[in-house]
Amino acid sequence: xxxxxxxxxxVDAVRFRAGDKVADLNPSATPGFDGAxxxxxPVQAARSNRLAELQELLYASSKGRDDARSVxxxxxxxxxxxxxxxxxHVVGAVNPMGVRYTAFGxxxxxxxxxxxxxxxxxxxxxxxxxxxxxxxxxxxVLIVRVHNLVPPEVWGARYDEINAFERELVDGGMTLVKxxxxxxxxxxxxxxxxxxxxxxxxxxxNPGDIDERLKWPQYxxxxxxVLDRTSTDYAPWHVVPCDRRWYSRLAxxxxxIEALEGLDLSYPPANFDVDAERKRLLES
Numbered sequence: 645x646x647x648x649x650x651x652x653x654x655v656d657a658v659r660f661r662a663g664d665k666v667a668d669l670n671p672s673a674t675p676g677f678d679g680a681x682x683x684x685x686p687v688q689a690a691r692s693n694r695l696a697e698l699q700e701l702l703y704a705s706s707k708g709r710d711d712a713r714s715v716x717x718x719x720x721x722x723x724x725x726x727x728x729x730x731x732x733h734v735v736g737a738v739n740p741m742g743v744r745y746t747a748f749g750x751x752x753x754x755x756x757x758x759x760x761x762x763x764x765x766x767x768x769x770x771x772x773x774x775x776x777x778x779x780x781x782x783x784x785v786l787i788v789r790v791h792n793l794v795p796p797e798v799w800g801a802r803y804d805e806i807n808a809f810e811r812e813l814v815d816g817g818m819t820l821v822k823x824x825x826x827x828x829x830x831x832x833x834x835x836x837x838x839x840x841x842x843x844x845x846x847x848x849x850n851p852g853d854i855d856e857r858l859k860w861p862q863y864x865x866x867x868x869x870v871l872d873r874t875s876t877d878y879a880p881w882h883v884v885p886c887d888r889r890w891y892s893r894l895a896x897x898x899x900x901i902e903a904l905e906g907l908d909l910s911y912p913p914a915n916f917d918v919d920a921e922r923k924r925l926l927e928s
Contacts, residue, residue, distance in 0.1 A: 653677070654898045660824070660881040666868045671828040672887040681890045688890070691897045692737035698904035699774060701911065703742035706772025708912040712817040715903050716768065716775040717896070720782045720870075721825030722863065723853045724835035725886045726893075727778050730825075734896050735776055744769040747778035760784040760802065761809055768813070774900070781806060782870055789869075790862045803873040810879040819903045820879040823896055824867065829860060831887040
């Protein structure tokens with residue numbers, strides 16, 4: 645966990661614990677951070693620099709030695725929760741060379757012809773990289789459940805399949821940072837209206853989002869089941885309130901920093917004679 649006295653409580657404050665209820669969440673809260681938006685700005689800048697340092701270490705650690713470790717950031721939330729902003733403002737602070745980003749939409753015919761985890765496996769980050777999933781395998785126990793796209797006995801079996809899959813990833817050296825992003829219906833309406841008011845944002849608007857809003861009680865039930873059944877000691881969920889974008893970005897930054905610092909990374913040693921190479925270079 646970060647040692648920063650201002651932000652270190654965030655990681656613990658947003659971690660999902662057995663018994664926590666989605667219905668009780670306040671999407672405008674800022675758990676673990678007592679300041680306002682203006683207070684967060686300098687903290688975010690400093691912590692983004694730290695995140696960039698750690699990401700470089702992760703990337704470098706996979707070069708010149710057998711280090712298969714990686715980090716996977718899973719962003720799961722309703723539309724307008726701010727997933728794109730996390731990618732732009734948090735992940736965007738690091739070197740894109742070491743990032744693998746995937747946005748999962750409606751499955752293609754090819755993807756539907758395979759097991760639901762097939763397309764997920766194909767998008768996993770290689771060693772030394774931070775992978776980012778904008779939506780994820782959890783769509784197959786969220787939207788699939790809410791819209792009855794497959795029988796209950798099919799999606800019901802997927803919770804255990806997901807747990808086994810994530811156990812496999814962790815055993816292989818991947819650290820999972822799973823973030824459930826929650827926005828209030830009022831804030832989501834505000835965000836969607838902004839898209840309709842700005843011609844440059846029409847492309848971001850999906851008329852189907854209104855239909856999804858009407859199913860929020862069903863989504864609450866589905867998210868509760870996801871948190872209850874797939875938050876494990878090796879891949880825990882973190883529940884982040886997202887009405888205040890500045891807070892959710894700071895929270896995800898802290899979660900990534902904690903994950904990377906927990907790897908105890910170091911730069912690989914030279915696999916050549918440094919002095920001899922310096923002499924050769926000076927003489928060239």
